[in-house]
Amino acid sequence: MKTFDYARATSVEEAVQAGGRFIAGGTNLLDLMKLQVETPDKLVDISRLDLDRIEERDDGGLTIGALVPNSDLAADPRVIAKYEVLSRALLAGASGQLRNKATTGGNLLQRTRCYYFYDTAAGCNKRAPGSGCEAIGGFNRIHAVLGTSDQCIATHPGDMPVAMRALDAVIVTQAPGGDKRRIPIADFYRLPGDTPQVENVLQRGELITHVELPAPPAGRQVYRKVRDRASYAFALVSIAGVVAVEDGRIASAALAFGGLAHMPWRDEAVEAALVGQAPSDDVFAAAADALVKDARGFGSNDFKIPLVRRTLIATLRELTR
The missing domain is CATH 3.30.43.10 (Uridine Diphospho-n-acetylenolpyruvylglucosamine Reductase, domain 2)
Structure with missing residues (x-):
């Protein structure tokens, strides 16, 4: 070191x-x-900063300090009762020992688990800009099928951020000059483009201090994770879903996906294919088709496209039963 x-x-x-x-x-x-x-x-x-509390907001939501451990967040009665998808996502990630140490802010900033990123002898534009992407044309089983570029096909490894994307979380930061920002999680992460080493919109020295969750959404909440083994593994595909059904039709839907892209993925076309429809396998298949319309495999990860399609249909059945 x-x-x-x-x-x-x-x-x-x-x-x-x-x-x-x-x-x-x-x-x-x-x-x-x-x-x-x-x-x-x-x-x-x-x-040791005073950022380790979970506090209720006037709008019914929660403010989560950046230093709240993942274990504490997953076990908080308010999170379990109102944001089940978040608790389930946290419990699906890592081991109990790691969850005891890992923090809310740090979880948002996890870096990819791409094999070539971790191998300093390999070409990786994320680790060493301009050195190439050996995952393209290499062994890319865990890599992205959405939002990729010819510079990088790495995936974001987190579970918690996928749930927070479905919940429309807001990330609160403070910069060296004292300026504070509230950044919707939809605007926080960046796709690789030509600068895969730039993963989010944080500026130099800017610190995540809190995460705000809006009032709990209506409907059922589910987090489904597909991985190579039952525990301690990163997602091949994951889905955080919140769906409300009223009078036999889908009134609202929020769906975020992990294991598919450089960031927690959410596609308005997928949700639009569901809202206003009566739940059925045909409707679910149309939403899945919208999700994978622009998906592209790179050989070893081609299986992710039919896998996420099947996983989404199964998740929607659970959310609307």
Whole structure:
């Protein structure tokens, strides 16, 4: 591991002025540092900041501190009662030990688990811009089929962010100059394009302080994850769904997908194919067709396209039964 400076922040203001990489749980960053995929000159420890509470909002939603551990968030009675999809997504991710350390803010910022990203001898435009993407034409079983570019086909590895995308979460940040932003999660992540190393809209030194969840949505909530083994594995395909049925027809639908793209994926055309329709396999198939209309496999991951189609139909059956 490359040597680095270390500082412990005692306030958000001190943290954003410190000029280094933030670390709290470290469940992703430390692994990357050991492999020298990440080589920060300075770490700023934010683990003792007062950002570890879950608070109720006047609109019925929740404000979640960036340092709330994944285990605490998943087990919070308000989350279980009002945002079941979020609790289920958190419990589907990693092991209990990792969930005890991993934080809400850090979970949003997880980096891809692409084999070539982790191998410093391989070409990877995300890790070393301009070095190429060896996943294209290589072994790409876990890679993206939506939103890709000729520069990168990596996927976002998270479970929690997929649920938060379906719930229309808002990410609250503070910048070194004191400016604060409220960023809808729909605008937070970036597709690879020509700059796959730029994964989100955060500026240098900007810190996630909270996540806001709006009032709980109407309808049933489901998180379904397909993976290679029953636990501790990243999603090949995952779906966070919230669907309300009224008078025999789908009144509203929010569907977010993991394992398919560079970010938690949501497609308005999929939801539009459902709203106003009576639940049926034909309607579900039309929504699945809308989802995969522009999907593209790269060889080893071709199976993801029929897999997500089947998984979506099964999830919609569960949500509307």
